[in-house]
Amino acid sequence: MKFLQTFVLLALASCHAFASDPSPLQDFCVAVNDPTSAVFVNGKFCKDPKLVIADDFSFTKFRYPGSTSNPLASKVTTAFVDQFPGLNTLGIATARLDFAPYGLNPPHIHPRGTEMLLVVEGTLHVGFVTSNQLNNTLFTKVLTKGDVFVFPQGLVHFQLNIGQTNALAFAFLSSQNPGLITIANTVFGSKPPINVDVLTKAFQVDNKLINYLQAQNWFENH
Numbered sequence: 001m002k003f004l005q006t007f008v009l010l011a012l013a014s015c016h017a018f019a020s021d022p023s024p025l026q027d028f029c030v031a032v033n034d035p036t037s038a039v040f041v042n043g044k045f046c047k048d049p050k051l052v053i054a055d056d057f058s059f060t061k062f063r064y065p066g067s068t069s070n071p072l073a074s075k076v077t078t079a080f081v082d083q084f085p086g087l088n089t090l091g092i093a094t095a096r097l098d099f100a101p102y103g104l105n106p107p108h109i110h111p112r113g114t115e116m117l118l119v120v121e122g123t124l125h126v127g128f129v130t131s132n133q134l135n136n137t138l139f140t141k142v143l144t145k146g147d148v149f150v151f152p153q154g155l156v157h158f159q160l161n162i163g164q165t166n167a168l169a170f171a172f173l174s175s176q177n178p179g180l181i182t183i184a185n186t187v188f189g190s191k192p193p194i195n196v197d198v199l200t201k202a203f204q205v206d207n208k209l210i211n212y213l214q215a216q217n218w219f220e221n222h
Contacts, residue, residue, distance in 0.1 A: 005207045031085035039126040048167060057086040063167070066098040073103030074161070076222045081176040093178055095171040099124070099161035105221065106182055107158045113178025115151040115171050117159065119143045122167025128157035156183060180222060189218035 030052050031044035046058070059079045066075030077096040081087045093113065097105060099122065109202045117126065127140035129152045142162070143149055151157040153174070161167040187194065188210075 021188045029089040031088040068100035073100040087176045097169040099167040105159040109181040110178040113173040113175030114153040120168040123163040185218040188213040
């Protein structure tokens with residue numbers, strides 16, 4: 001019995017220890033797509049430290065608003081490790097979110113990172129839904145300039161501009177590569193498409209509706 005208790009405690013501790021990006025073993029590891037001169041760390045090859053420059057730690061694509069001229073009336077500009085190589089091994093990422101009036105960042109998931117959102121301009125209606133174990137409870141809040149809201153890792157969440165003016169927010173995530181699963185795009189826009197019978201039974205709707213949804217051109221605002 002003591003052995004079992006010890007094993008359970010160690011298992012729980014291990015799960016907690018590996019719940020986020022592993023800690024770096026060096027000062028930095030600027031990602032580079034050149035396997036001939038690098039060490040493989042966190043899914044990326046490291047640039048030779050002697051060749052690293054200040055620009056590797058700078059990201060300038062947040063200077064200008066993203067285009068919101070699209071069906072969602074929103075644009076998310078990400079600074080994940082693929083766009084910002086200096087983040088490699090550092091366990092953080094960020095994004096700029098631009099919204100036209102009534103623009104939406106649709107329900108989505110970050111499977112590998114918790115997100116903290118800071119509203120810079122405008123008024124956003126935000127929320128997340130808990131897992132089945134907590135009865136799919138919806139937590140929502142209306143945020144204005146200066147407000148912060150956190151979305152726990154792996155939970156479905158969204159942001160909607162409910163104002164009549166543009167809105168701007170910045171997201172900060174606890175992984176260099178938090179991942180993104182947009183619910184509608186994934187379920188109805190997969191390639192090849194999910195069997196209609198599966199979705200008809202899962203959503204308990206007519207197959208004509210599923211066919212209609214699968215025929216849509218699901219826009220990706222990231």
